Amino acid sequence: MxxxxxxxxxxxxxxxxxxxxxxxxxxxxxxxxxxxxxxxxxxxxxxxxxxxxxxxxxxxxxxxxxxxxxxxxNVPLRPVRDAVCMVSGFGYTHRSVNGLPMPQRSSPDWYYKGNGKGLVAASRAIKSPCHASGAGIEIEYACVYLIDDCRNPRYIGYTLAVDFSDPVLRHTQPGLAGLSKLRNTALCHELVIAEPPRYSVVRSSIVRRGETVWDKQSLLGLDQLMFAKRELEALLFQHEELCEPGTVHYVLLGASLSTDKDAFELQHGDVIRASSQEDGLQLSNLFEDEVVRQSCNC
Structure with a gap:
């Protein structure tokens, strides 16, 4: 590949x-x-x-x-202008999360994660804003599309992603669940020019002051989805508003690893690691809480 x-x-x-x-x-x-x-x-x-x-x-x-x-x-395919980039994702798509089976659903969730400004390269810091209520991650594959001159989405490839969000906000104020996803998305520096694998063992860990404090593995891939990739593509790209020529779309396919499912919350200085066995993709990102950074003038 x-x-x-x-x-x-x-x-x-x-x-x-x-x-x-x-x-x-x-x-x-x-x-x-x-x-x-x-x-x-x-x-x-x-x-x-x-x-x-x-x-x-x-x-x-x-x-x-x-x-x-x-x-x-750099983040693969990230445009110079953040406004011509869109990051979004589907939720509740995988048959298992953290190795545990998930109930069958008739349709997935969808959420908007922002434009290119929120994208983070594989070795750079993921940052939580001062107004955040909490911090958690999910490990997913991200598919990358270009909208062509005829307003058609053209699939280019996929990579491994860390979907950062605010689970505390989501749980305490369900009506603002969409806002909880307006956080950074970290992407592996390699974009694989192929379809995502049918399945791959993925692993993620959180290292805090040199010690591993959270470590999980699960299966990720097309065979693990409750919905076919083409169904998810059709749901998203049937909307003309999202198909402006030249737009780059990063579309998260849903998580099979989640800190929130274990009620685990990130702390300032944690190191987030993720890897996918089948394709060798991996990330390592420092987590920074802006409240802590500003209080100590870091």
């Missing part, structure tokens, strides 16, 4: 790459004449070619795998 990465090297130069394989056996190629991963994806979309055919016409330069350790990664 090929993955697109968007990064800045130690000299401050931005470049787009393609990673083939995973782990120590991966190979890395720099895409010449690609100013951003979004620009590359637009070219791919407009080519109307398969990814393999499109890739065969790219000018690629081999890059040592160890060079990635010196890179700072």
């Amino acid at each position: 090929d993955r697109i990465i968007d990064s800045v090297d130690r000299h401050g130069v931005r470049w787009v790459g393609i990673v083939q394989g995973k782990g120590a056996s991966a190979t890395v190629w720099q895409v010449e004449d690609a100013e951003s991963s979004q620009a590359l994806a637009v070219r791919f979309m407009r080519s109307k070619q398969s990814w393999e055919h499109f890739k065969s016409n790219l000018s690629l330069v081999a890059v040592p795998l160890e060079a990635l350790s010196l890179m700072t990664f």
Whole structure:
């Protein structure tokens, strides 16, 4: 499986790459004449070619795998203008959460998470605003779409996401549940150019002052969904208001791991880790509470 990465090297130069394989056996190629991963994806979309055919016409330069350790990664496909990006998600879609079975539902929930401003790269801090009531995470796959010139959604790929929200607000004021989701979304720095796996073991842990205080694993993937991916796509993209040409959509498919299900709440300084076994995707993000930061002028 090929993955697109968007990064800045130690000299401050931005470049787009393609990673083939995973782990120590991966190979890395720099895409010449690609100013951003979004620009590359637009070219791919407009080519109307398969990814393999499109890739065969790219000018690629081999890059040592160890060079990635010196890179700072951007969120894949994130536009320069936050306003042309939309982050949203479906809830209550998975057959199990935290390894426990969930009741069958006739329809999922849907929620809006904001524009591109709320996206966080894999190694950067997730921040809770001063007005927040609480802090929790869910681990999900995020599918990425581009709206083409004919207002049609074009699927590009998927990645692993940490869906950050305010479960305390959601539980104490159910009428404001939608607002509880207007929080950061952290995304792995690799966008896999393929459909999400049928299933994958995912794991997440919270490390607090050097000790693991929460650790769970479960199954994530298309076979774990109560609703087919095409059904979720149809529910969302039937609305013309969401299909403005050039818009980048990050769509969360629902969680199989949740701190809220365990009544666990994040604290300032916690490190959030998540990984997916099948595709090797992983994230590690520091959690920062703005109330604590401002009280100590951090």
